[in-house]
Amino acid sequence: MINDIWLLINQNWLGVFLGIASLCYAIYEAKRKRGPRLCYQYTGDRLIRTDIKLIPDGLEVKFAGEVVNNLSITKIIVWNLGPSPIKRSDIPAEDRIKFRFPKNTKILRAEITRSTRDIIDAKIDYQPGTACRITYDFNFLDSNDGSLITIWHDASVTMAKASGTIIGQTKGPQSFGRYYPSAPLFPALGKRKSLAFSDSIRLNMVRLASNRKAFSWINIFYGVLMLVVFVLFRVDSVRSTLAVVGISTPNFGDLGLVITLLVAPILIIGGSVQLYALRRKFPKSLDPDEVVSEKSETDIVTA
Numbered sequence: 001m002i003n004d005i006w007l008l009i010n011q012n013w014l015g016v017f018l019g020i021a022s023l024c025y026a027i028y029e030a031k032r033k034r035g036p037r038l039c040y041q042y043t044g045d046r047l048i049r050t051d052i053k054l055i056p057d058g059l060e061v062k063f064a065g066e067v068v069n070n071l072s073i074t075k076i077i078v079w080n081l082g083p084s085p086i087k088r089s090d091i092p093a094e095d096r097i098k099f100r101f102p103k104n105t106k107i108l109r110a111e112i113t114r115s116t117r118d119i120i121d122a123k124i125d126y127q128p129g130t131a132c133r134i135t136y137d138f139n140f141l142d143s144n145d146g147s148l149i150t151i152w153h154d155a156s157v158t159m160a161k162a163s164g165t166i167i168g169q170t171k172g173p174q175s176f177g178r179y180y181p182s183a184p185l186f187p188a189l190g191k192r193k194s195l196a197f198s199d200s201i202r203l204n205m206v207r208l209a210s211n212r213k214a215f216s217w218i219n220i221f222y223g224v225l226m227l228v229v230f231v232l233f234r235v236d237s238v239r240s241t242l243a244v245v246g247i248s249t250p251n252f253g254d255l256g257l258v259i260t261l262l263v264a265p266i267l268i269i270g271g272s273v274q275l276y277a278l279r280r281k282f283p284k285s286l287d288p289d290e291v292v293s294e295k296s297e298t299d300i301v302t303a
Contacts, residue, residue, distance in 0.1 A: 044158025079146025
């Protein structure tokens, strides 16, 4: 059986595949940026909306004595993804790093919720109740250094656009779009004794369907399964062993070989690329779902 597997592996198509993969990796390494790379992602929610009544009559939300009809929260993760550090002197004073909301937006409050290290001395500057933007400043950012910024504002959108000039980074801060945290694939199994088994399965199926990484893993699984089944069914010792126990194995032929070598790599590579794109790119310490602000006081009160 070992000889059969070795003969199958020692085929020309495998060498061609490895050669193409090595060439792609060499091109990637040659094109990969080596300098500083300030990046950011955001997440957020609409807390109060004028178009949808979410709070009962008689309840008001006020900021500095004024009623707030629209209230949103935006969390921005900003960090240096590049291998080179970013110093304060690398950012011209005339074009600092800014995060801007639509015109006429009022930023009610903003804070640095967490930084990777205190030594980077991250700060923000804004005008509460009037400005639609904040300025982000720091002493330096080594690779994977950054901050989590929390902003309360009255805009109808939660997305903030970044601008600013960084020496060595030609296009300014790079956006990775909205951050979608991935829920556990099967969080309800064995954790909620009050749920019936059928309800637990149904709940997990709903969460599985909404998990952005689940379908990537399914594609990879089916691609690997196709390759494993195809390889085993082409090994003579495996076919003879299955025949002894009465299991007939299909003869794929050349057409099966072509289909398997086309479809299986597409599933595996496609799923892997999607997993790579959906990965958490910023340091884990800046994850908005794991970080709680240490400040207990708030300027937003209910009456």
